[in-house]
Each structure stands twice: as C-alpha cells, then as structure tokens.
Amino acid sequence: MSLWEYANPVKFMALSGRILPWAAWLSGICLVIGLVWGFFYTPDDFRQGSTVKIIYLHVPSALMAINVWMMMLVTSLVWIIRRHHVSALAAKAAAPIGVVMTLIALVTGAIWGQPMWGTWWAWDPRLTSFLILFLFYLGYIALWAAIEDNDTAADLTSILCLVGSVFAILSRYAVNFWNQGLHQGASLSLDKEKNVADVFYQPLLFCIAGFVLLFVVLVLLRTRTEIRARRTSALLARERMG
Amino acid sequence: MHLAVQDLGVARGGIAVLEGLTFRVEAGTALILRGPNGIGKTTLLRAIAGLQPSLNGSIDTPEDSIAYAAHSDGIKQALTVRENLEFWAAVFGTGDINGALDAFALQPLALRPAGALSAGQKRRLGLARLLVSARPIWVLDEPTVSLDVDAVAMFAAAICAHLEAGGLALIATHIDLGLDADILDVAPFKARVPISVDDAMEGFL
Amino acid sequence: MKALLIRDLRLAIRAGGGFGLGLAFFLIVTVLVPFGVGPQSELLSEIAPGILWLGALLACLLSLDRILALDWEDGTLDLLACAPLPMEAAVSIKALAHWLTTGLPLVIAAPFFALLLNLPSAGYVPLVLSLLLGTPALSVIGTFGAAITVGIKRGGLLLSLLVLPLYVPTLIYGAEAARRGAQGLETSTPLFMLAGITSGVIALLPFASAAVLRVNIR
Numbered sequence: 001m002s003l004w005e006y007a008n009p010v011k012f013m014a015l016s017g018r019i020l021p022w023a024a025w026l027s028g029i030c031l032v033i034g035l036v037w038g039f040f041y042t043p044d045d046f047r048q049g050s051t052v053k054i055i056y057l058h059v060p061s062a063l064m065a066i067n068v069w070m071m072m073l074v075t076s077l078v079w080i081i082r083r084h085h086v087s088a089l090a091a092k093a094a095a096p097i098g099v100v101m102t103l104i105a106l107v108t109g110a111i112w113g114q115p116m117w118g119t120w121w122a123w124d125p126r127l128t129s130f131l132i133l134f135l136f137y138l139g140y141i142a143l144w145a146a147i148e149d150n151d152t153a154a155d156l157t158s159i160l161c162l163v164g165s166v167f168a169i170l171s172r173y174a175v176n177f178w179n180q181g182l183h184q185g186a187s188l189s190l191d192k193e194k195n196v197a198d199v200f201y202q203p204l205l206f207c208i209a210g211f212v213l214l215f216v217v218l219v220l221l222r223t224r225t226e227i228r229a230r231r232t233s234a235l236l237a238r239e240r241m242g
Numbered sequence: 243m244h245l246a247v248q249d250l251g252v253a254r255g256g257i258a259v260l261e262g263l264t265f266r267v268e269a270g271t272a273l274i275l276r277g278p279n280g281i282g283k284t285t286l287l288r289a290i291a292g293l294q295p296s297l298n299g300s301i302d303t304p305e306d307s308i309a310y311a312a313h314s315d316g317i318k319q320a321l322t323v324r325e326n327l328e329f330w331a332a333v334f335g336t337g338d339i340n341g342a343l344d345a346f347a348l349q350p351l352a353l354r355p356a357g358a359l360s361a362g363q364k365r366r367l368g369l370a371r372l373l374v375s376a377r378p379i380w381v382l383d384e385p386t387v388s389l390d391v392d393a394v395a396m397f398a399a400a401i402c403a404h405l406e407a408g409g410l411a412l413i414a415t416h417i418d419l420g421l422d423a424d425i426l427d428v429a430p431f432k433a434r435v436p437i438s439v440d441d442a443m444e445g446f447l
Numbered sequence: 448m449k450a451l452l453i454r455d456l457r458l459a460i461r462a463g464g465g466f467g468l469g470l471a472f473f474l475i476v477t478v479l480v481p482f483g484v485g486p487q488s489e490l491l492s493e494i495a496p497g498i499l500w501l502g503a504l505l506a507c508l509l510s511l512d513r514i515l516a517l518d519w520e521d522g523t524l525d526l527l528a529c530a531p532l533p534m535e536a537a538v539s540i541k542a543l544a545h546w547l548t549t550g551l552p553l554v555i556a557a558p559f560f561a562l563l564l565n566l567p568s569a570g571y572v573p574l575v576l577s578l579l580l581g582t583p584a585l586s587v588i589g590t591f592g593a594a595i596t597v598g599i600k601r602g603g604l605l606l607s608l609l610v611l612p613l614y615v616p617t618l619i620y621g622a623e624a625a626r627r628g629a630q631g632l633e634t635s636t637p638l639f640m641l642a643g644i645t646s647g648v649i650a651l652l653p654f655a656s657a658a659v660l661r662v663n664i665r
Contacts, residue, residue, distance in 0.1 A: 135612040142608055146599050151256060155662040156595050160609065163591065163655050167613045170644065174619040177640070237257055291529055294665035310529045314522030320461040321454070332450030333530045371526075 007084035009227050016220045023220070027213030034206030042199050054112045056204060060211035062105035065133060068098030068215065072140075073165050076158035086227065088154035091161065092144050093222030097215060099137040106130055125175045132171050136164045150230065243269040243304065243378050245410060247290065250299035251433065254285045258297060258433035265426055269378070272401065272411040272423035281428055283414040284312070284383050290412065291381045309377035311385060315368025319357030323348055323367055326356050327374055334375045342373035345400050346393075361388040369397055372404075380404065380411040386419070394419070448532065448540055455544035458517075465513055469506040469549045470556055476502035477560040488565045495564035496574060496625035502560070503553045503578060504585060504618055510549050511589040512606055514541050515597045515660070524597075528664050534657035542583075542590040542653070550582030566629060573628020577641060581621035584645040587652050588613045594656040598663040616644055 006012050038056035045052040072094050078087040109127060110120045121127065143160055147153035244266060251261035259282030267273045275283050289296045290303075291310035317326055327339040343349045346366040351359065356367060365388050372380055380401075386394050398419045401411055413419075459466045480498050481491060518524045527537050557578050558571050566574065592610035596602035624637035 132612055132615055135608075139605075139609040139612060142605055143595065146596075146602065146605050149255060152598070152662055152665075156659060159655055159659050159662075160595060163652070164613070167616065170616040171612075171619075174616040174640070177637070178619045178623060293525055293528055306531055308529060310526065312522065312525065314520075314525075316518070316521050316523035316526045318454070318458055318521070318523075320458055325454075325457070329450050329454045330526075333527070333532055335531065 004082065004084070007078075007082070007086050009086055009231070012086050013224060013227060016224055020217060020220055023213050023217045027210050027217055030206050030210030030213060034203045034208075034210050038200070038203035038207060042203060045200075048116060051112060051115050052200070054108050055200065056207045058105060058108040058112060059204060060208045061101045061108065062130070063208060064211050064215055065098060065102040065105050065130065067212075068094050068101060069133065069136070069165070069168070071219075072098065072161050076161040079154055079158050080162075085150075085154070085230070086223065088158065089226040089230065090219060090223045091157065092154075093226050094215075094219050095137060095141045095144070097218050097222070099134065099141065101211075101215075102130055102134045102137060106134065123179055125172075125179055128175045128179070129172050132175070133168060136168055140164065243307070243408060243410060244302075245290070245379055245412060246302040248300045248302070250286075250289070250301060251297040252282060252285045252289045252294075253297050254282060260286055260428060260431045261297075261433045263299070263428065263431050267410045267412060269408050269410050270405050272405060272413060272421055274419075274421070274423050274425045275412065275414040275428055276416070276425055277414075277428040281432060283428060286428065287312070287381050287383050287412070287414060303379060307377055308379045308381055309372050309375040310381045310383075311368055311372055312383040313387070315364060315371065317356045317364055317367055320355060322353050322355055323359070324352040326367060327370060330371045331374045334377070336374055336376045339370075339374055342370040345373055345403075346370045346396055362390055362393055365389055366393055366396070369400065373400065378409045380409065380413075382411065382413045382415070384414055384416075386415055386417055448536055451527075451532070451537060451540045452544055455541065456547060459544065459548040465510060466548050467552070469510045470552050472509055473502045473506040473553055473556060474560060476505060477563055480564065492565040492567055492629070495561055495566040496570060496629050497622050498564060499557050499561055499566075499574060500578070500581075500618060500622040500625055503550075503557065503582065504614060506553055507549055507582065507585045507589060508607060508610060508614075510545065511593050511610065512596070512603050514545050514590050514593045516593070519597045519663075524660065524664060528661070534660055535653045538590055538594060538656040538660060539587075539649075539653045542587045542656075545590065546583050546586040550586050554578045554582060567631075569631045570625065570629030573634045573638075574625045577621045577624040577628075577634075577638060580638060580641045580645055581617050584617045584641075584648050585614065587645075587648045588617070591652050591656045591659070594659040594663070597660070617641065620644065 006015060035056055039053050042053065044050045072091045075087045075091040075094070078084060079091065106127070109130075113122065114120050140157060140160060143157050144153055147156060246266045248264055250263040251258060253259060263286070265273060275286070277283055285294070287310070288294050290301055291308050293310070318329075321329070324339070324343075327342060331337065331339050340349075343352055346369060348363075348366060348370055351363060356364065359367065365385075369385060372382075386397060389397060394417070398421060401413075401419065401421060404411065411423075413423075477498065480494075480502075484490060484494065515524065518527070528534065554575060558575055561571060561574060589610055592606050592613070595609060596606045599605060620637045620641040624634045624641060627637065628634045
C-alpha cells in the first residue's frame with residue numbers, strides 16, 4: 001500500500017468522498033468557534049481597540065495564501081516527476097482558492113491599515129509581496145485557461161510554478177531591500193516568542209485550523225470536479241472516435 | 243544504417259491513433275506510407291523524428307541521423323535562398339550548398355529573397371535542405387505538395403541518389419514517385435481503443 | 448550556434464524585422480512622461496531613473512513575442528529540434544540575439560533620453576551600468592515567457608501577464624541602483640544584486656525555456 005495509489009482517480013474519488021463531509025463539518029465548527037470567540041469574547045486591544053479582531057480573518061488568509069502556493073509547488077513537482085494527472089489537477093484546483101485567500105488578506109489588511117496607519121495602502125514590503133504573489137496567481141490561472149491540451153497545460157503551468165516560486169522568493173528579498181516597512185513582525189512564529197497575547201492567540205488557532213480545513217474541503221471539491229470533467233471529455237472523445 | 247520500428251503506438255492530442263506498427267527500413271531502400279487523411283501519418287512521422295513521444299513500442303535508429311521535412315519548411319522570407327541554405331548547412335555542420343542548389347535547380351534563384359519565391363520553388367528550397375543536412379535517414383511528410391511534374395522528377399532523382407549513397411527514406415505520399423520502394427498501408431494499424439492511454443491507465447475511465 | 452545568432456541578427460535588421468521599434472517606443476514613453484507629470488525640471492530629474500528603467504523594460508517586453516513566434520509559425524523550431532544543436536543552446540542564442548537587437552540599443556540610447564528628463568549628472572554612469580547589467584536578464588526571462596506562450600494564438604497579452612511579475616526583482620535592483628546613483632549615493636549593493644540575478648537567470652533559465660519549448664513542440 002503506497003501513498004501513490006491515491007493518484008489513481010478512482011481511489012482518489014472514493015477516499016475524498018469519504019473525507020469531504022467530515023472535513024466540511026470540522027471546518028465549519030472550527031470557524032464558528034474561532035470567529036465567535038474571537039469577535040465577541042475577547043477584550044479590545046489597549047492600543048488598537050476593536051480593530052484588532054480583524055486578525056481572525058487576516059492572519060489565517062495570509063497564511064493560506066502562501067501555503068496554497070506551496071501546495072501547488074509540491075503538486076507541480078509530483079506531476080513533473082511522477083506524472084500523476086490527479087496531482088496536476090489538484091494544482092489547477094488550488095490556484096483560484098489561493099488567489100481568493102490572497103485577496104482576502106489584502107482587503108482585510110487595507111481595512112485594518114486605514115484606522116491603524118491612516119492609509120488604505122502603503123508600499124510596505126509585506127503588502128507589496130502579497131500584491132506580487134497575487135500577480136503570480138493570476139498569471140498561473142491565465143496560463144491554465146489559455147491552453148486546450150490537458151497534458152501540455154499541466155507541463156507548462158508546472159514549470160511556470162517552479163520558476164515563479166524562485167522569482168517570488170527573489171522578489172520578496174528585493175522588496176525588503178527596496179523599502180523597510182510599517183508592518184508589524186510576524187504574528188506567529190515557531191522559533192521566536194509569541195507576538196500575540198494568549199487571549200487573542202487561542203481563538204486565532206481555531207480560525208487557522210478552520211481555514212486550513214476549509215481549504216482542504218474546497219480543494220478536494222474542485223479536484224473532484226476537475227476529475228469528473230476529465231472523465232467526461234475522455235468519454236466524449238471515445239464516443240467521437242468509436 | 244537502418245530504421246527499425248517495433249510495436250509502435252502514437253497519440254495525437256492525447257488520443258491513440260495508431261498502434262502495433264512494426265517495420266524495418268534498410269540502408270539503400272525507401273518505405274512509402276499510405277493511408278487516408280487523419281489516420282495519423284504525420285503523428286507517426288513526428289514520433290519517429292523524435293519531435294513527440296510515442297505511447298509504446300520502440301524506434302531504433304542511430305542517434306542524430308534523421309532529417310525531417312514536413313508541411314512548413316522553416317524558410318525565412320527576408321533571407322535569400324542561399325542564406326537560408328547556408329544557415330542549415332552551418333547548423334548541421336556541413337559545408338557546401340552548391341550540390342543542393344543544383345539538385346533542385348535553385349542556382350538561378352540563389353540570390354533572390356525567399357519571400358519572392360512561388361510555393362513550388364519554396365518547396366524545392368525546403369527539400370534542398372535535406373541534402374544540406376547530410377543525414378542518412380530522411381523522414382518526409384507529403385514532400386511533393388505544390389511541386390510540378392519537373393520538380394517531382396528532380397525530387398525522385400534526389401531520393402534515388404540518396405538511396406544509392408547508402409541512405410534511406412520514409413515517405414508519406416499519395417503520388418507515385420516512380421521509386422522501387424515498398425509500400426505500407428497504415429490503415430490496418432488504426433488504434434482499436436481510441437482513447438487516451440493515460441486516461442485508461444490512470445483510471446479516468 | 449554562430450549561424451543561428453547571425454541569422455537572427457540579419458532577420459532583425461532586414462525589412463519587417465522590427466529592429467528599432469523598441470527604441471522608438473522607448474523614446475515615445477520618455478517624451479510622454481513630462482506630458483503626464485508636468486514639466487517641472489526638479490520633479491523630472493527626481494523620477495528620471497525610474498522612468499528610464501520602466502521605459503526600457505516596456506520596450507523590451509514589446510518585442511518579446513518576436514523571439515520565437517515567427518520561428519514557430521514557419522516550422523523552424525521543429526527543424527531545430529531535430530538538429531544537432533541542443534535546445535538549451537538555441538534558446539540562449541535567441542535571448543542573446545534579442546538582447547543585441549533590443550537591449551543593447553536601449554542601453555546606448557538611455558543617456559541621451561536621460562537628457563530629456565534632466566537626469567542629474569551623477570546619475571549617468573550608474574544608469575548605463577545598471578541597464579547594461581539588467582537588460583540581459585530581461586531578455587532571458589522574456590525568452591522563457593515567449594517559450595511558454597509560443598503555442599497560444601494571440602498570446603501577447605498572456606506573455607505580458609506572465610513575464611512582468613518575473614521582472615520585479617530585476618526592476619527593483621536596477622532602478623534602485625540608478626536612483627541611488629542620481630542622488631549621489633553608494634550604488635554597489637544593488638548593482639551586485641542585479642549582476643547576481645542576471646548571472647543566475649542566464650545560467651539556469653535556459654533549461655526551463657528549453658523544457659517548455661519541447662513541451663510546446665510535441
């Protein structure tokens with residue numbers, strides 16, 4: 001029994017069908033707990049007031065914006081190395097979710113920035129990096145949409161994802177060099193001390209878990225749709241030829 | 243020098259078109275491919291030329307031995323006939339292009355820009371490239387399109403000379419070139435299950 | 448390899464090759480900027496490095512689809528794929544030809560166009576140096592974009608969408624060096640970074656371009 005067996009569409013469909021309802025419920029529960037707790041049962045921050053509560057959307061979506069790209073990078077590599085179609089379809093399915101996550105992070109950031117920094121937008125390195133990430137997502141999605149042949153599209157978008165990842169990292173450093181920013185340091189990190197007080201931190205963990213599960217649900221749903229579309233076109237091709 | 247194809251299957255646009263092809267062409271002989279439009283002759287020739295992967299089976303030829311000519315000849319309109327040929331001669335590392343110009347009666351046109359040539363003359367220029375490449379195996383896809391009777395004779399003579407010099411040729415064509423060559427009809431090799439092999443293998447169907 | 452380079456240069460210079468179009472575009476952008484932002488010479492001299500870098504970048508972008516599209520249409524790429532020349536070498540040569548016909552003229556023209564924008568005198572050397580180091584990266588990255596979109600009909604807009612985000616690091620370091628130079632500051636850090644990016648993409652990106660081109664040919 002190896003992990004790669006789930007690259008078979010039939011197996012993937014069976015497994016994902018069983019996982020989906022559980023993940024969906026769990027995601028809903030986490031999000032409700034996290035958001036209700038975060039919005040109504042945490043104190044206002046002594047400096048930022050109630051505006052601080054937007055972190056319950058901002059931080060998880062920003063995390064997911066980057067993680068979705070990482071997932072696309074991994075699935076692209078799997079496609080290039082092992083040529084499993086489900087992997088390529090999963091990358092295709094994830095991209096629009098990633099772009100929405102990036103958009104949520106940008107918009108919530110702007111809404112938060114207005115009262116805090118007195119401006120909707122500043123060319124701060126973090127903000128700018130996310131804007132660039134957004135452009136990378138757009139290019140990736142547009143390339144998928146522009147190519148008719150499935151395998152060609154999968155090959156080209158995978159290579160674009162690899163090259164794009166390298167350039168995204170280069171851009172991150174370039175932007176840092178170009179302008180030191182306003183944005184506070186990372187809210188969460190594994191090696192440094194917490195930047196966020198416990199009262200805010202616990203509901204935030206629920207929100208992050210909720211967003212991760214929400215992404216899992218959406219990406220499974222979209223991949224299943226892609227697999228069904230692929231199956232339909234294969235059947236149509238057989239009918240046309242036979 | 244030989245070209246051996248064993249149990250070959252090819253796909254176009256992800257859909258298998260031909261399967262189970264086996265043939266062998268020896269030095270000094272030519273094989274002519276026949277078959278209705280859309281059967282997959284072009285796909286087969288592109289696979290043999292190494293431009294696209296085959297689904298299964300094997301193609302056995304010495305490395306870097308194939309010259310491929312198809313519907314478009316890679317002719318640059320802004321360059322003269324001589325410059326076009328000289329470019330390919332340099333790419334393939336061969337020197338003299340005068341033989342190729344002579345073989346297709348291109349000497350009088352040598353200094354004309356290729357853009358000013360007629361369709362048939364361009365075709366002749368495209369075929370002259372085969373001579374310049376100095377490759378032993380010619381893989382030709384409908385080489386006689388837009389050639390007149392005289393030019394077809396020139397082409398047939400060029401092929402004969404190529405075969406006599408120990409080369410070999412694989413040609414998809416519908417006209418009779420007057421060559422002493424075997425003919426292979428690919429129609430019986432039409433893929434029985436016309437679906438993408440990937441789809442079947444990976445379980446999309 | 449030399450033959451391919453000579454042929455590409457010849458094609459660019461002959462009628463219909465589009466040589467000089469990029470330069471003309473660069474000039475027009477430079478001329479239009481004062482109409483957009485006003486004629487005050489202090490303002491112009493402050494934004495001159497950025498405008499010149501952006502103009503050069505856009506002029507470069509404009510000519511990218513010519514790198515491979517014509518060879519794709521007339522079947523040259525298929526034939527090159529059968530030739531003894533590795534695809535990696537072919538795309539590198541194509542990028543070099545593009546730089547010689549587009550990037551290098553932009554580098555040479557930039558100081559003259561800088562006069563129009565009242566660039567401070569300290570800024571000329573860093574401007575030319577940064578363009579000289581940066582424009583090869585623009586050509587190589589652009590060749591990658593052209594290779595991805597070569598099979599797509601009317602892929603010009605998509606080409607811009609894919610290539611422009613990849614241009615971000617080059618533009619940032621290049622324009623930063625030119626800007627610091629114009630202000631009389633130290634320029635070596637951004638110039639080193641720029642040189643690093645350029646050598647990195649020249650070394651690595653042709654492999655990606657060739658892989659992409661092989662996918663498109665098949």
